[in-house]
Amino acid sequence: MAKMTRRALIGAGGVLLAGAAIYGTGLVGCRFVDRNVPDFFAAVDPLEGVDPEILRTVGIAVVAAYPRYSLPEYAHAKLAGKTHTAAAMQSTCPVERLARFQAQCCQDFDDDKFVVVEGWIISETEAALCAHFVA
Structure with a gap:
């Protein structure tokens, strides 16, 4: 030794x-x-500043891949059932709402709660948000 x-x-x-x-x-x-925060979708206040037609196009792809998102109550439950998005839905401040949506998208990815739509990996929150524009 x-x-x-x-x-x-x-x-x-x-x-x-x-x-x-x-x-x-x-x-x-x-x-x-910067984290890979999906600002394209999360920058919606709810949904100001993003072309609704783009959200609708992604929403159609989400519904095609995951038909359960076509049910408004399912998509709403996905949003209302999460801590950050539930708070964002109650907020009247656009800045706070944006921060909460972004935090929820990050949390979804941290919790492995995402869907694959036409090769895109998007959070469940983003999928539910876009599905609202299909109806």
Whole structure:
């Protein structure tokens, strides 16, 4: 067994400390990088600022792939049953509503609650939002 010297111990501690510092810096740096938030859909206030025809087109694709979204009560339950969207639906502030919809879209992806529609991966919240424009 090799003898542990003070120099080796200090060197190992330095390497561990440097590794921890690099890891911590990476975590802090990641806070400033935009997440892949689906702003195209989430930037709806509810649904101001986005061409309704685009939302309708995506909604038709959602309903074709997942027919249950064609039921207004199903799509509404998908939105009202989630913490952030339920709060967004009650809010009158466009900025808060947008932030809540975006937070819910992120939460959906974190919880693996998404659907695949014509090669697009969209959150359940986005799918329900677009399905409202089909009727």
